[in-house]
Amino acid sequence: MNILAISDNFIDSSTMEEGLKSLKEHGINVEVRNWYHDSIEELQKDNLIIEQNGPEGIVLSEDLLKDIDKFHMVIVQFAPISKAFIDKAKNLKAIGVLRGGVENIAVDYAKEKNIAVLNTPGRNARSVAEFTMGLILSEVRNIARSHYSLKNNYWRKDFPNSENIPELNEKTVGLVGFGYIGQLVAGYLKAFGCNILAYDPFYKGDFEGVTLTDLDTLLKNSDIVSIHARLTEETHHLISKRELSLMKENSVLINSARSGLVDQQALVKALKENKIGGAAIDVFDKEPIPEDDEILKLDNITITAHMAGSTKDAFSNSPKMMAKNILSLLNGKDNLPIVNGVKLELNF
Template sequence: MKILAVGDTYIPESVMKAGLWQLEKAGYDVTVRQWKHQNLEALQMDNLLIEQQGPEAVVMPDDLFSDIHQYDIVIVQFTPLSQKILARATNLKLIGVLRGGTENIDVKYAASKNIAVANTPGRNARAVAEFTVALMFSEIRNIARSHTALKNKVWLKEFPNSAGIPELLDKTVGLVGVGHIGQLVAGYLKAFGCRLIAYDPYVANAEGIEMQSLEAVMRQSDIISIHARYTEDTHHLISQKEIALMKPNAVLINTARSGLVDQQSLVQALKEKRIQGAALDVFDAEPIPEDDEILHLDNITITPHLAGSTADAFSNSPKLFCSRLMQTIEQGCDMTIVNGVKLNLP
């Protein structure tokens, strides 16, 4: 069985090769290449184009997939696989994507060619969970605001929440979604003595968490943290209606997908001081346009889509996918196929 793995600036060839050693040890023919960029920013700009416009948005170097017809499996992270490329992949059975999202793959066309597409859920779950808790502290304890003020030689002691800066002990934190990331966040917050409530229509029970309706979570929570999966059904899951239910001293955190929250309604609530604050790592337009009013709010903490980007998350991704693939090959375990194609490896 022939396997082609394509690394990038985040997962270079050496890291990719080291992560897939089990496959080589098992006797499979593994070729590793790299989609090259001058720096991380250049890769990020290409990835942003692909996320917004699909895998056709960026043209691949001719030599990267010139022999794709030879391979049974292709493994990528951000590298796009367009219809044009997949049309030549006459032997391909499986595309492995080393992250949760598959925007860089023409998933529907792959299905029409009977090519299974598998992602790697949970590969950066701990990174996102840790960042989520960090954003909570940064917003409620004014860490980013005071840092920026000091860098500008201002000894700032007055903040939008100065009348009620909280501690986490006994505060109610509402999780919207309790998948892998949500459960990790819950575990961290239990150590701080938080009361945990959650909304997730796919989870009936979660240890140490009270499952409630979305409306109840929005009404009761001092901090609301978004961890739901983004689909057509969850677009603007948190809309103007839900934001209006929040307590005046409540804070909303989003490190998941921007589309889960009606950003315009959230910004309006922050402008009118109807809620205490927010912390966002994801936005409707990325990078944020220079004239976006979100940049002028004084009761929000913003970061440029950093939550899942740790060295450990990237370096562990090939290992995690390789382990799952080996379990599938050797033990018949199911992989997370996202396009409904039955995996049929030689």
Template sequence: MQILVIGDPLLSSQKLAKAVYDVLGKNIKVHCVDWKPASNEEFWYLRSIVEKQGPSVGKPPREIFDFVSEVDMIITQHTPINAQIIDAAKKCKIIGVCRAGVENIDVDAATKRGIAVSRTMGRNAHAVSDYTVGLMLAEMRNIARAHAELKKGNWKKEYTNVSFVGDMYEKTIGLVGFGYIGHLVAKKLSGFDVKILVYDPYAKDDDIKACGGNKVTLEYLCKNSDFISMHARLTDETQGLMGADQFAVMKPTAYIINTARAGLIEEQALIDALQKKKIGGAGIDVYWVEPPAADHPLMSLPNVTITPHLAGSTKDTFNRTPYILLQEIKRAAGQGDLRWFVNSDEVNVILDEFK
């Protein structure tokens, strides 16, 4: 068996290769290629446009074509795998992605070639859920703002939310989306004795109740939550899910937290809500264009905590992910369980070689 591993600045091909050997055994020929944009800025820019426009706009390394025609499997993380690469992958049966989304893979082209595409669901769930709780505390308690002021020599103790700074105790938390990350946020917040509301049309009532939450409508969640935290996937259905109508019914003391995808929130509606203090504040880790322009309104607003898309970026997550992916592929081979394959309904996957 031959496998092509394609690393990137966050997860090298050597780490991917080690995971292949550790999980699938040493009797595998592994070809290593690394996607190396000219700078970190270019990497993040290309990653951002691929997220929005698909793999055809990326710039994958040409070295891929030295090996791709001979391999049975491709393993990568952020590298764009376009139709040209997939057409050249004559023997390939599986493309494995070390991330939950597959925006960097031309899934339609893979499906037409009978190649299964596997993702790594929940791979950064602990990292993102930790960060989400951290953003809630940072925004409500002005942690980042107080740090910045003290660094400048200012002993400042009052900020825009001075009249309603609170404790987490007995707050109502609204979770929009209840997948891996939403579940963990609910679990990690349970120690604060909060009330959990969930808006997710696809989540089961019993599952939500088992996590201490209640399933509600989006309108009810917006009206009654002290924090609204976004954890849905970005689809045509969820694009702009939080807009002017939703901000209009939120409490003026409520905070919105987004560690998921920027497109879940209408950009101008959020800016307007913050500028006019229709809501208490926001904690934002994801943006409509990354990085945001230096003169973007969020850069100067006093009632928002902003961070540069860091929520899922921990070494523990990156190092763990290829093992999770390969173990799931191996398990699927043994049990015929293809839940992690995004196109499993269309592709008749031959997994015998990976048992």
């Protein structure tokens, strides 16, 4: 069995090699090629193009596609697997994605070609959940604003929420999306003594200390609203002008998920007009943020450079998790995270 693994600036070649070495120990041929970018910023630019236009938005170099028809499986993190890629990889049986999202894969076309697409759910869930707590605390307690002021020789004590700086204890936090990340955040919030609401039409379980409700009820009753949904056509601009108008005047919006889940222009307008108290955002419609973007002029927002899921542990664990899934399949287990419903059989 031949596997092509495409590394990048976040999961470099050595990390990919180390993570997949257990496959080599079982006689599987693994070749690692690098999707080269001069910097992480350049890679993120391509990622944004792919998020907005799909895998057809970026064309891979011929070096990465050399002899592609000899491989039975390809493993990527951010590199796009387009229809053209799939057509060239004539012996491809599976595509492995080293993260939860599969925006960089032509998933439906892969299904047409009877190629299974596996993702790696939860690989950076803890990273994002921990970062979300950092965003919440930084915004409501003015940590970032105070840091910036002190670095500029200003002992600042007056903030947009000076008359309403809260403790988290007994505050209501609404989680929009209640998958693994949302559940981890809920666990952290419980330790802070928060009341927790959650909206997720796909969640059918029962989580102690969390009240499931509809989106409007959540927005109207939450002091903090944190977004953890998956971006789809149905969830695009899930939070827009109408939803923001339902939130409390002193409430705070947190987004460490995807920019498309929130109407950024509507959010900026709501913040400018003080319709909500504040926001903390890690994802943006245009990355890096343009110098003339109004969001940079706001004082009642904490912004970070799309870094919630970027920890060493998250990146290094991803290839190991994928290797474990592949070996499980070879050992006869079939409970794999296949996202397009194609039954995968690797019998090489």
